[in-house]
Amino acid sequence: MSFTTLRSFSSKITVLGGFGNKRVHIRPPIIISATNFGNSLFLRQYSSKKKYTEEHEWIDVDDDGIGTVGITDYAQTSLGDVVFVEIPEEGKFVKKSDNIGAVESVKAASDIYAPVSGEIIKSNSNLTDKPSLINSSPESDGWLCKIKLSNPDEFKELLDKQKYEEWCNSESH
Amino acid sequence: MRPLFPPLLVRNIIIKSRTSQQFSRFFSSDEISSRDLVFKCFISKSMDPWTNIAFEEWLFKDTNPQEIILFLWRNNSCAVIGRNQNPWKECNVRLLQKHDIPLIRRKSGGGTVFHDIGNTNYTLIMPRIDFTRKHTAELVVRALTTRLDIPAYVTERHDIAVNGLKVSGSAFKLVMRRAYHHGTMLIDTDLDRIKRYLNVERQNLITKGVESFPSPVTNLCNYSSTVSHESFCEAVKDYFTEYYRDYVNHGSNKSATTVDEEFISNIPKVAEYREEFKTWEWVYGQTPDFTHKFEKEFEWSHVKALFESKNGIITAITLTPSNIKYHNLINALEDSFEGRKYGDEKDIDNALNDVRVSEQLSGSNIGGTSISTSEMQRVVNDIGKWIKESS
Numbered sequence: 001m002s003f004t005t006l007r008s009f010s011s012k013i014t015v016l017g018g019f020g021n022k023r024v025h026i027r028p029p030i031i032i033s034a035t036n037f038g039n040s041l042f043l044r045q046y047s048s049k050k051k052y053t054e055e056h057e058w059i060d061v062d063d064d065g066i067g068t069v070g071i072t073d074y075a076q077t078s079l080g081d082v083v084f085v086e087i088p089e090e091g092k093f094v095k096k097s098d099n100i101g102a103v104e105s106v107k108a109a110s111d112i113y114a115p116v117s118g119e120i121i122k123s124n125s126n127l128t129d130k131p132s133l134i135n136s137s138p139e140s141d142g143w144l145c146k147i148k149l150s151n152p153d154e155f156k157e158l159l160d161k162q163k164y165e166e167w168c169n170s171e172s173h
Numbered sequence: 174m175r176p177l178f179p180p181l182l183v184r185n186i187i188i189k190s191r192t193s194q195q196f197s198r199f200f201s202s203d204e205i206s207s208r209d210l211v212f213k214c215f216i217s218k219s220m221d222p223w224t225n226i227a228f229e230e231w232l233f234k235d236t237n238p239q240e241i242i243l244f245l246w247r248n249n250s251c252a253v254i255g256r257n258q259n260p261w262k263e264c265n266v267r268l269l270q271k272h273d274i275p276l277i278r279r280k281s282g283g284g285t286v287f288h289d290i291g292n293t294n295y296t297l298i299m300p301r302i303d304f305t306r307k308h309t310a311e312l313v314v315r316a317l318t319t320r321l322d323i324p325a326y327v328t329e330r331h332d333i334a335v336n337g338l339k340v341s342g343s344a345f346k347l348v349m350r351r352a353y354h355h356g357t358m359l360i361d362t363d364l365d366r367i368k369r370y371l372n373v374e375r376q377n378l379i380t381k382g383v384e385s386f387p388s389p390v391t392n393l394c395n396y397s398s399t400v401s402h403e404s405f406c407e408a409v410k411d412y413f414t415e416y417y418r419d420y421v422n423h424g425s426n427k428s429a430t431t432v433d434e435e436f437i438s439n440i441p442k443v444a445e446y447r448e449e450f451k452t453w454e455w456v457y458g459q460t461p462d463f464t465h466k467f468e469k470e471f472e473w474s475h476v477k478a479l480f481e482s483k484n485g486i487i488t489a490i491t492l493t494p495s496n497i498k499y500h501n502l503i504n505a506l507e508d509s510f511e512g513r514k515y516g517d518e519k520d521i522d523n524a525l526n527d528v529r530v531s532e533q534l535s536g537s538n539i540g541g542t543s544i545s546t547s548e549m550q551r552v553v554n555d556i557g558k559w560i561k562e563s564s
Contacts, residue, residue: 055349084257084382084461097349102256104383106306107283107331108345109256128381128462171302 051115051158054167058139059115059147061155069115070143071103071134074168079105082134085127088112088120088145096154101144103134112144116154122146210300212417214243214410214429219437220290222248222275227447228437229355230280233298235442238350241303241420243413244296245406245429248288251275252370255283255344259380259460261516261564265373274370278456281355283344284385287370291361291392293402295409297354304352306331310343312416313356313409320408323396330386333358338391360405361394375465382461457485457514465515467563471555473548474499478560482515492556498544502552505532516564525557 050060056075061067076082088100094114101112123145127133133142149155159167215232217225225246232242251274252264260266260276263285269276288294297309310327317325317333325341328334333341333356343356367390393400410429414421430436437443449455460482468477474496481489490510492503509527513520532549544552 086257099348104255104257104282107255107281107343108306108347109280109282110347111349113349 051155051160052164053115053158055113057115065149065152067116067147067149068143069145069147071138073138076135076138079103079110081105082131085131085134087123087127090120090123092120094120115158116147116149118147118150120145121148210239210241210420211422212241212420214414215432216406216429217246218431218433220247220249222251222277223447223450224437226277226279226450227443228432229296230446231440231443233351233353238300241417242298245293245409247290247293247402250289251277252285252287253277253279254285255383256280257382257461258285259382259463260457262375262378262380263385265370266516269370276456278459281344281346285371286342286357287367289362291363293358293360293405295356295358299352301347301350301352306345309354312413316408316412320412321397321400323393335391335396339388340391340393358405359390359392360400360402361392364390377466378463380461380463460485469559473552480515485515487511487513487515499552502532502549506556518561521557521561525553528553
């Protein structure tokens, strides 16, 4: 089986906050305090709810500022059959890009990184018994953890779906 | 077997093919100028496994991610388990300890291997963007076939084999910017010792994580009368240096850097990593959750044991004696074992001693079924010896 490369930071593509499409551009800028959880404005802030990282993690943020994190379908395809998941530690405060867990697939141990800063409030313990959930349902039942965002601005800077797809395309040639 | 990827040796010049997308990355001139890759080679003179694995970790974590690094090394006898494996399931931990053979948990995935000085290890560290599971093994195979005339090939599991028998096992590690592929190469290893230390019957040890995939193995010396650690290192170094010659720094660094204890002593981080690799928390504490069941017929009772462990710590233990007379003593033993390190002789002794002391104080007659001190000692000793033997 060939392992499609998982590209990382070394890329030359510059990502400017992920506001790549016009629809987002015409929206007025939303300025909001980072601690305004539960505020109705907060809902608007996460209007583009699901975002992605260049390391192939996804994060889906709900109205309370809690983000569900996992690895993308593209990533699970590249990794191959996942046989073990070291799930993130609940209660831990992490910074964006911190190593929060690991997966093993076809003799490769790969680190997983936090897409945003915050507190890990829940880990998906189902992955301990069934690591293959990452392959069968990477963007749903195979979620890794839930993070309570401490800096919502970081979320805005992530890739939207279109930018992420462009990123994946740029990797595969 | 389809031909290996395209770079072909014609009149000693490598024709760089662009048919393979993966490898064209290495050759595009745009990439060279913009990425500024540098190829380096290190060969270790140290045979201390902890030192070598710590040095490898340093190369991976603390050098420039734009460097492509080949590291060649061999170890005195040691057993090496994959990152997510259970040492008690994979090796005869007790026998390794008895013979003073180090047990090492590496950072990469995959299964358990046994090293001795008849086995040479290769590591290729590269930018993650360039990583594929096949790449390094294919280069090593080219070195074996072209320089040492050994008909080796890459298997479906990304191992290297000759004549249907495995000579080299592979494992990989991927982090944000970098990746490495490292592998063993059986040159003249004592294959019987591998079996002795790695064959364990632990059907009742049920573990999460990764189990090894045993394959029939052979040594390269069966296919070449000239192959040795030195000739293998030379062949691999030469082949890789030629392959990456565009990245060899202005021709100034064409020969490999020799790594010895003195060289390493100048890098404090290596000593730090070495200590981390040696900690109980890494070697045993990193073990995925497992349960272990065993039973034994003693003169005084039949006893069943069930251990549950998380991070190498006993989280629960159930001892079930057929003779009800020992119920209270057994309960005390169970309580005493909880929270101790699984399989750790010192911790087992401590657990037993705590029970001896408290039982002597209480006179061993809780619940009315009193047993004599000598009887208590005997049960505690028997259980202790049995748990040590079984874990």
